[in-house]
Amino acid sequence: MAELRFAKAINQALADAMRDDPAVVLFGEDVAAAGGPFGVTRGLLDAFGPQRVLDAPISESAIVGAAVGAALCGLKPVVEIMFMDFVTLAMDQIVNQAAKARFMFGGRGGVPLVLRMPHGGGLNAGPQHSQCLEAWLAHVPGLKVVVPATAADAYGLLRSAIDDPDPVVVVEHKGLYALSETVDETLVRVPIGQGRIARAGRDATIATYGALLREALVAADRLAAEGMSCEVVDLRSVQPWDEALLRESVARTHRLVVAHEAVEAFGVGAEIAARMVEVAFDDLDAPILRVGAPFMPVPFAKSLEMAYRPGADRIVAACRRLME
């Protein structure tokens, strides 16, 4: 067992992938000489050289477009969008180019690229540097979207994303980068689309992903003290998401809360809730509840952002409502 920081796990995944496959290249803003805006790519320029680790100017459309082109002819680019908010500047290349390639070319071409992008609030970064926009990308056929919650999954999902023959978006919560956890010495790939039960329980299921997993586990602890046993499912991938695992869990607990930091309306939780009503209605003893951010921009002031972001309190409140 060893202590591993979330950011270091990503760094390790990149280094291992580059060592295993000379086609893997990195580019993005400040990723080479500066070691990444959050220090995630530190040391990779020295280890692999300027041919494979490139600083790009502030040009999100060209960065992602270049990844599409490189992926069409033999490379496996891993590119970084400095803040997920800036994905807007690259949407044509992501939505119309990368996501369409394999299908539009009749299966005769594909783009094995990985887009890493940090999301989420808690850093008082304001309305344009804090958003969780993964539902946009999950809504586009042709994109896989994963959101690791743990260091081990940050490593394992990124390795699987780099192995994947099609575009994968890896969403990383900024608040997790500096956190450490104890992991096995041997890090392994985590299959895309496979969730895991982070805590077993029998009275209700809390399905979540990314940084909110920690809040869900805190909520489950507090509810346990009140005598309510909650199962916590870490989805790990939101597109595709592990419907089978969630069905099994709901078949045991008969109650479901879906929690995420992104705004609640039209979100990942809405999709999961709708689908579970379709496939697991008979198992449900209560309405499915969502926990997400209110439908408004992310505020800057600390007092406001704390009031805005969903956390353990709201998850606890939702679970209590399920038992009423």
Added chain:
Amino acid sequence: MARTSARRRNAHPALDLLDDAALERALRRMHLIRKFEEAAEQSYIRGLIHGTMHLSIGQEASAVGAVAPLRADDYILSTHRGHGHCIAKGADTKLMFAEFFGKDNGYCRGRGGSMHIADIAGGNLGANGIVGGGLPIAVGVGLSAKMRRSGQVCMVFFGDGASNEGAFHEALNLAAIWRLPVVFVCENNQYGMSMSTARSMPVANVADRAAAYAMPGQIVDGNDFLAVFEAAHAACEAARSGEGPSLVECKTYRLRGHSKSDRNLYRTKEEIESWRARDPIPRLRDTLVTVGRLSDARAAAIEAEAAAEIEAAVEFARTSPDPDPRELERDVYA
């Protein structure tokens, strides 16, 4: 082939770079493009093709002239007006028509259509339904070629309209600072849909914009195959020898409307007729006959062969199978 010294003196310098087979191939491909698109129009009228189409009739010299210096393993990226680029790169017109007709044996198995014809194995990385969409992709293709030290060049076509998109600026800037083997070929047909370049651009030439990226920007008569070839050849040589990207602007004209819904209300009959008189196909044929590189009989045979090939291609597409609805989700992975 015998040539008189007087004819040689008057001849275009590009003629020294092209052997007779290359010249015949160029003329054949220009005929193929013209006849492909005329047949596409006819098929549309007959109800055999649905959707829309963007025809490049009148622009054949820029497609064929630009692609002629490329090696077989070089790459192109094309536009929504891309049938010409595809044929210029050597695509099979049967498979192109099959795609156009939405047939299962088309280049993209009928999943893409006219605006998305790609021949990945042949180095055509695809037409594009998004104006300017191919420009950033070309940067990555160039990066891959440079990293693999393959000596390959990526040629990306775009129109005057695309040069007003943000993607144009980002792509040319990045290709320039990374010194990538990319040739940016602008087919300036003078209208972005109905908006003329005089109204959409504060500069007279798209090539003027190359200065912002410290790359060469050359303007050529886009209806003159030999002029386009000469400029593209120089740009490809520069790219291959590590000098980085160039921009070549071909001044040309689309004789048809932007798409099938264009009623041509924004330009005059006189303007269209003046460009019809500068048709690039008779121009190349007459030049080659005049300098003694092609006989009248051979020129007529090339045109007839092209017509026969296109007729057969339409018939191939018409009689090919539709995609099976049971394969609706083929190549869907997420």
